[in-house]
Amino acid sequence: MRIVATLKNKDEIALLAKIGADAFLLETNLFTRAAESPLSLETIKELVKAIHRRRKKAYVLLNTLIHEADIAMLDEYLEELRRIKIDAIVCYDLTVILVASKHKLEKLCIYQPGTMSTHPKNLAFYEQLGIKGVTISREITLEEIMGFFTEETKIEFSLMGHGYQEMFYSQRKLVSAYLNHQGLPHDTLAGANLSIREKQRLDQFFPIVEDRFGTQIFRAKKLASFEFLSSLESKIQDLFIERRFIGDQEYFDSIKAYKQRDFLTFVDEYGKEYDTGFYLLPTEKLKGDVS
Amino acid sequence: MKTELLAPAGDIEKVKVAFLYGADAVYIGGKSFSLRARASRFGLKEINEAAEIAHKNKKKLYVTCNIVPHEADFEGLEAYLNDLEKAAVDAIIVSDPYVVQLAKSRTALEVHLSTQQSVTNSLQTDFWYSQGVKRIVLARELSLTEIKDIKANTEADLEVFVHGGMCSSYSGRCTLSNVMSLRDANRGGCAHSCRWEYDLFQNDRLFAGDFQIASRDLVALEHVPALLDIGVSSLKIEGRMKSIHYIATVVNSYRRLIDDYYEGKLRPIDEYFAMIEKAENRQAGSGFFQGNPLEKQQLYSTGSTQPTKDFCGLVLDYDLEHKLVLVEQRNYFEATDILEVFRPEGDPLQLTAGELFSDTGEKLDVARHPLQKVKFHSEIPLKPYDILRRVNT
Numbered sequence: 276m277r278i279v280a281t282l283k284n285k286d287e288i289a290l291l292a293k294i295g296a297d298a299f300l301l302e303t304n305l306f307t308r309a310a311e312s313p314l315s316l317e318t319i320k321e322l323v324k325a326i327h328r329r330r331k332k333a334y335v336l337l338n339t340l341i342h343e344a345d346i347a348m349l350d351e352y353l354e355e356l357r358r359i360k361i362d363a364i365v366c367y368d369l370t371v372i373l374v375a376s377k378h379k380l381e382k383l384c385i386y387q388p389g390t391m392s393t394h395p396k397n398l399a400f401y402e403q404l405g406i407k408g409v410t411i412s413r414e415i416t417l418e419e420i421m422g423f424f425t426e427e428t429k430i431e432f433s434l435m436g437h438g439y440q441e442m443f444y445s446q447r448k449l450v451s452a453y454l455n456h457q458g459l460p461h462d463t464l465a466g467a468n469l470s471i472r473e474k475q476r477l478d479q480f481f482p483i484v485e486d487r488f489g490t491q492i493f494r495a496k497k498l499a500s501f502e503f504l505s506s507l508e509s510k511i512q513d514l515f516i517e518r519r520f521i522g523d524q525e526y527f528d529s530i531k532a533y534k535q536r537d538f539l540t541f542v543d544e545y546g547k548e549y550d551t552g553f554y555l556l557p558t559e560k561l562k563g564d565v566s
Numbered sequence: 567m568k569t570e571l572l573a574p575a576g577d578i579e580k581v582k583v584a585f586l587y588g589a590d591a592v593y594i595g596g597k598s599f600s601l602r603a604r605a606s607r608f609g610l611k612e613i614n615e616a617a618e619i620a621h622k623n624k625k626k627l628y629v630t631c632n633i634v635p636h637e638a639d640f641e642g643l644e645a646y647l648n649d650l651e652k653a654a655v656d657a658i659i660v661s662d663p664y665v666v667q668l669a670k671s672r673t674a675l676e677v678h679l680s681t682q683q684s685v686t687n688s689l690q691t692d693f694w695y696s697q698g699v700k701r702i703v704l705a706r707e708l709s710l711t712e713i714k715d716i717k718a719n720t721e722a723d724l725e726v727f728v729h730g731g732m733c734s735s736y737s738g739r740c741t742l743s744n745v746m747s748l749r750d751a752n753r754g755g756c757a758h759s760c761r762w763e764y765d766l767f768q769n770d771r772l773f774a775g776d777f778q779i780a781s782r783d784l785v786a787l788e789h790v791p792a793l794l795d796i797g798v799s800s801l802k803i804e805g806r807m808k809s810i811h812y813i814a815t816v817v818n819s820y821r822r823l824i825d826d827y828y829e830g831k832l833r834p835i836d837e838y839f840a841m842i843e844k845a846e847n848r849q850a851g852s853g854f855f856q857g858n859p860l861e862k863q864q865l866y867s868t869g870s871t872q873p874t875k876d877f878c879g880l881v882l883d884y885d886l887e888h889k890l891v892l893v894e895q896r897n898y899f900e901a902t903d904i905l906e907v908f909r910p911e912g913d914p915l916q917l918t919a920g921e922l923f924s925d926t927g928e929k930l931d932v933a934r935h936p937l938q939k940v941k942f943h944s945e946i947p948l949k950p951y952d953i954l955r956r957v958n959t
Contacts, residue, residue, distance in 0.1 A: 340736060342708070343687045343715045373689045390741055390752055391683075394637040396664040414744050414752075415636055422637045442745050443760075445735040446707040447859060449779050453766070456861040457774070464768055471764040471777060473746065480767060492779075494745050558750035560603070560639075 276508045278533050279334060279433075280526075281518035283312040288325050294527055295534025298332035298513065300365065305352060306337040306345075308488035309441070311519055316355055323359045334363040338387070339488050340446075341370040353378050363407060363513075372404055381405040385433060385513065389441065390414055395423040401430045408433055408512060413440050417503055417554040424510040431512040436500035437529055438517025439482060440552065443492035450485040468520070482520050493519070499549040501538035569794050571824055572628070572725065573817045574806040577607040580813050581616045581627075586951050587814040587910045588821025591626035592616070593659060595806060598646055599631040599639070601682075602806045603754045614653045626656035631669075632680040634738060634752035635662055647673050659703065661738065670698040678725065681705060682738035682752070686712070688719035695722035701799060706732055707854050710789060714796045723799035728786040729816055730804025732853060734760045734779050761865070780865040785850035787823060787838045792855075794827050811877035811896070814953055815845035818910060844875040844908070844955060875906060875955035879933065879940065884948045891948045892925065895938040899956050901931075907946065908953040916957065917946055 277297035282288065291299065301319050302310035314322065319335065326333040335356060341349055349371065356364060357378050364375060365385045372384045386392070386401060387410035394415075401409050408431030411420055423432055454463050470480040471492065479495035500507065500514070508514075514533065518526050525545055532541035542549075573589035575581040584592045594616055595602040597609055608616065613629060620627040629650055633639065643665070650658060651673040658675050660666050661682035669675050678701040679685065679694050691702045701723035704713065708726075717724055733740060740751055742759035749755030766777035784804070786793075793801060801824070803816055819841040826832050851863035879893035899905065901922045907915040922930040925939035933940045 340684055340686050340705075340707075341689075343712050343719075346687060346689060368686075368690075369693070370687055370689050373693055389739055391634055391738065393634055393752075394640075394664070396637070396640065397662070400663040400667065414741050414750070419636055419638075442741045443735050443779075444739040445779075446854070447734060447781065447864070449734070449864070450766075452859070452861040452864045453774065453777055456864065456866055464773070467768045468770075469773075470767045470770075471779070472767065473759070474763045474765065476746065480770075483766075490779075492742070553744070556748060558744050558748050558753070559755050560633075560750055560753040 276511055277332065277513050278530060279513050279515045280530055281311070281336075281516070282322065282326075283518075285322060285325055288322070288329060288331075290527065291530060292329050292331055294531045296331065296530055298334055298362070299326050300334045300336050300515065302336050303352075306339050306341075306349065306371075308339050308444070308486060309484045309491040309519060310336075310486075316352070320355075320359050323361060327360070332362040334365050334385070335361050336365045337371050338365070338367040341368045341374075346370070346374065349374050350377070353380055356380070365410075369404075372406055376405065382407055384408075385410060385431070387433075387435075388412075389444070394419070395426045395428075398423075398426055398428045398430050402428065407431055410435060410513075410515070413498070414553050414558065416557050417506065420554075421506065421510075432510060433513035433515060434500065434507065434511055435515045435517060436498065436507075437514070437533070438497050438521055439493040439519050440498050440517065441491055442481075442494050444489065445491075446489040448485050449490040450483065484519075494552070496550040497521070497548055498552040499542075499546075500551075500554070501532070501542070502551065503554055504533070504536070567799075568828060569798060569824065570626075570800040571817065571820055572800045572802045573813060574730075574803060574808065575616070575813065576602075576806045576808070578612055578615055578619070580810055581619055583810050583814050583951060584817050585619065585623050585625050587818040589625070589817050591628060591656070591800070592620065593628040593630060593802075593806075595630040595632075596646070596650075599633055599635070599643060599665075601630065601632050601752075601754045601756075603633075610649050610653070613650065613655065617653045617655050620656070621654065628657045628659055628678065629655045630659045630680070631665055632659050632661045632682055633754055634682060635665070636753070639753065644668060644672055647675060651675050657701070660699075663697075666694075666697060666699060676700050678703060680737075681727065684736045684738060688716045691716060691720040691722040691724070695720070701725055703727075703802065705736060706784070707736060709857050710792050710796070710855050713793070713798065717796050717798065725800040725802055726793055726798050727784060727804060727853075728790060728793070728801045729784055729820065730808075731848075732781045732784050732804075734781040776866070778864060778866050781859075782851040782863050782865050783848045784853040785839075785842065785847065786852055786855060787819070787842065788835045789852060789855045790820065790823050791827055791832065794824065809845075809877070810880065811953060811955075812845045812847075814908070816842060818908075821910075840874075844873055845877075846873045875908075875957060877953065878903070878905060878956050879954040881948045881950055881952040881954065882939070883950060884944070886947060889943055889945060889947075890941050891944045893933075893940045893942070893954060895933045895936060895940050897936075897956070899933050899954075901942070904957040906955045906957050907948065908955055909949065909951075915946055917944055919943075
């Protein structure tokens with residue numbers, strides 16, 4: 276199992292590699308939404324070289340939905356990624372895989388469609404696409420996740436196993452719309468950390484991010500997979516450690532914890548802000564399904 | 567080819583009303599595998615009945631199988647698809663790739679791809695077409711220009727939402743309900759958490775106590791001519807949970823607009839809006855058709871617009887000899903109220919009941935009780951499924 280860490284800049288490569296990152300996820304300035312460190316293609320080229328010099332893997336995150344007008348630019352972008360020998364393309368939209376296949380890059384694609392990869396019966400579909408792997412949805416239980424591993428498949432599995440988890444993606448700019456509604460300037464909240472709180476759930480603050488791609492809302496508590504790792508680690512190839520809204524030291528400590536399997540120290544320090552997501556929490560189809 | 571008008575229906579009566587009032591096709595959700603399964607009144611018997619009604623009227627019936635399933639949800643799926651094929655439904659609406667493959671490999675069902683897949687470009691429409699999907703229900707987040715570009719570059723039929731509720735997120739990409747209430751939005755359990763009230767915090771300090779993330783409903787009347795120019799295959803109305811009056815009013819307004827377009831007799835768009843406003847609609851906007859929406863497309867208060875006409879009753883029968891109409895009451899009305907007769911074709915007529923009687927002939931002071939059978943004299947010959955509305959004064 277590779278530990279995949281989000282990289283902010285070149286200076287971090289040595290440290291992250293030392294403490295346990297096996298692969299580095301690079302956010303782009305063109306096709307990554309809610310990016311904390313959006314990188315230009317030129318910077319990505321430099322970083323990929325530096326990552327490869329350390330014999331680590333370089334992944335790029337393309338997590339926007341692709342509209343008609345984006346296709347030509349995506350086509351050029353993927354050609355550049357082919358040239359710089361990127362190791363994996365983590366993509367949210369099936370369109371990226373379709374364009375990647377024109378460049379014979381589909382074998383590098385890790386399909387990460389968020390809420391949509393909820394069962395293993397789609398493995399034949401993923402194999403037909405010729406992709407490298409799929410990230411299993413965060414909204415299913417550990418038992419359901421384990422069901423993926425009983426299938427014979429060439430598809431690699433990955434999990435977004437740690438950190439703040441997205442729960443809403445809209446093309447609407449909800450913060451700007453609200454400011455407009457109130458007659459306030461657009462930059463009123465520029466640079467601020469924003470969160471929303473539902474009026475009946477007073478202890479839960481959901482981080483909210485607006486960028487040019489729209490609005491993303493995240494769960495209130497960060498996800499930790501520590502107690503399930505022994506069940507998962509021989510079955511998944513990539514464990515993504517999410518970095519959004521997390522301080523550098525806490526992030527580095529999380530990488531160390533997963534690498535060294537030393538969870539107690541981390542939990543002692545940060546545990547109150549984490550939960551186990553849906554690993555043990557089945558959801559209902561109909562009200563009252565799950566008691 | 568003429569663009570189809572596609573309407574929702576939550577029960578058999580609404581299927582009949584939708585067809586009668588102008589839908590070319592109706593979509594329904596069964597008790598299984600549908601995002602509206604919790605409210606469905608369509609078991610296999612009713613699905614068969616709805617298909618018969620559709621085909622008798624030379625219209626089409628589609629059935630949604632559009633949940634994003636978990637492994638345990640597949641039990642009975644193949645048998646269900648076979649049953650839908652036997653019922654001769656005209657298409658199923660699907661969001662999951664495996665369900666697409668299963669339907670294509672085991673049945674001859676026509677498959678449409680649900681908007682839950684958020685398809686936003688022609689590469690994807692053509693990919694799904696190559697997988698045997700005949701029609702793609704496009705993501706709601708597309709402008710008219712984008713829809714036109716997709717249409718120009720794809721072989722697939724395109725379906726576009728024109729009216730009704732809108733997810734604030736990309737459809738299928740929201741798990742607010744899962745997180746906040748453990749109800750799975752993608753398996754029919756959506757708690758509509760986007761319509762709840764929120765506070766907005768800036769760096770841990772309260773910035774606003776009235777923040778909202780919900781979107782207004784969609785009313786795209788003014789964009790229908792452009793969509794017809796583009797040549798999309800189907801215009802879709804949302805609202806399987808809506809009333810008969812809503813279905814009849816909304817479907818008929820779009821029917822008249824589409825027919826007027828093809829006959830070259832388009833009226834000022836305000837006239838079609840006036841028709842729609844006779845039914846209750848939530849606050850509405852025109853969605854993404856003119857680009858990315860801002861505050862005018864968001865819902866900052868939860869009130870509905872008041873309908874300009876109250877739905878008083880549904881005509882069940884008319885006795886031509888005695889000029890007596892039998893009505894099923896839907897809202898309070900009095901003998902002296904002016905009632906508008908709304909029917910699928912022609913201009914609305916007006917009448918006054920004068921005297922009201924029960925179905926057993928007893929005189930009534932008012933029609934007070936929901937579903938109460940009421941008779942009164944009408945010189946205007948009425949037909950079953952004519953709708954009576956009280957004219958507000």
